[in-house]
């Protein structure tokens with residue numbers, strides 16, 4: 019092999035100091051190699067995860083506790099493993115067919131948050147994929163029909179965590195029940211679905227509009243008061259662009275994807 023020692027040194031340095039080095043030398047001929055090197059990508063996932071975790075900790079007021087859900091939709095298994103090796107144990111997925119493939123390949127101490135819209139015909143596959151059901155949270159329950167379907171899918175003696183999704187932004191594209199319907203759906207889950215554990219409320223919100231976070235918090239107050247709940251429901255809100263504001267507004271569960279795993283590529287979609 020006729021590779022000079024200094025070239026090797028540069029290559030090693032470039033790889034180990036990714037991504038700072040890439041940014042510093044945008045036109046470097048090594049850029050292509052570095053960016054496409056799997057080990058460099060895994061290292062950046064690990065450091066991104068750590069830095070998001072630090073930002074979450076910093077934004078969390080005393081007495082509040084916040085779960086970081088690493089949203090790994092569209093990302094390959096190796097990327098989830100890189101995050102796992104950096105300490106991540108909670109993953110968020112949007113597509114049933116991805117979840118059922120990834121879960122058995124990842125260690126048993128991972129828990130899973132389903133954050134996509136859920137069709138009734140996918141319920142059984144998702145619930146069966148994660149055993150015991152307490153390792154799974156469906157964040158997107160938005161109808162009585164879906165709650166019933168989930169309740170029936172859970173094995174005897176197990177309990178599946180669910181959150182009720184609320185359309186706080188009034189946008190056509192955002193699913194979820196209207197804030198005024200939240201109490202009825204929550205009541206149905208608590209009183210009629212013994213296999214479900216209602217753990218919180220979830221919203222996606224409008225980009226750049228943090229008033230959605232206040233709407234979700236008010237929904238929680240109403241639901242808890244009207245149902246006379248003792249325990250405090252969680253608030254799932256905040257993504258890459260706004261998780262710190264969401265935490266300041268009371269989030270206990272933030273869902274962060276692209277800041278950890280990089281931008282998603284939908285171009286190869288089914």
Ligand SMILES: *Cc1c(COP(=O)(O)O)cnc(C)c1O
Pocket residue numbers: 089091112133134222257258259273274275276277
């Ligand atoms: C994709 C997705 C996220 C993560 O979004 P990023 O902006 O990549 O952090 C969070 N929540 C839901 C419901 C999503 O679909």
Ligand SMILES: *[C@@H]1O[C@H](CO)[C@@H](O)[C@H](O)[C@H]1NC(C)=O
Pocket residue numbers: 185187188189190191192193194196
């Ligand atoms: C969200 O709420 C608004 C206002 O009530 C409504 O017009 C819109 O259709 C809702 N979105 C969905 C997907 O139901």
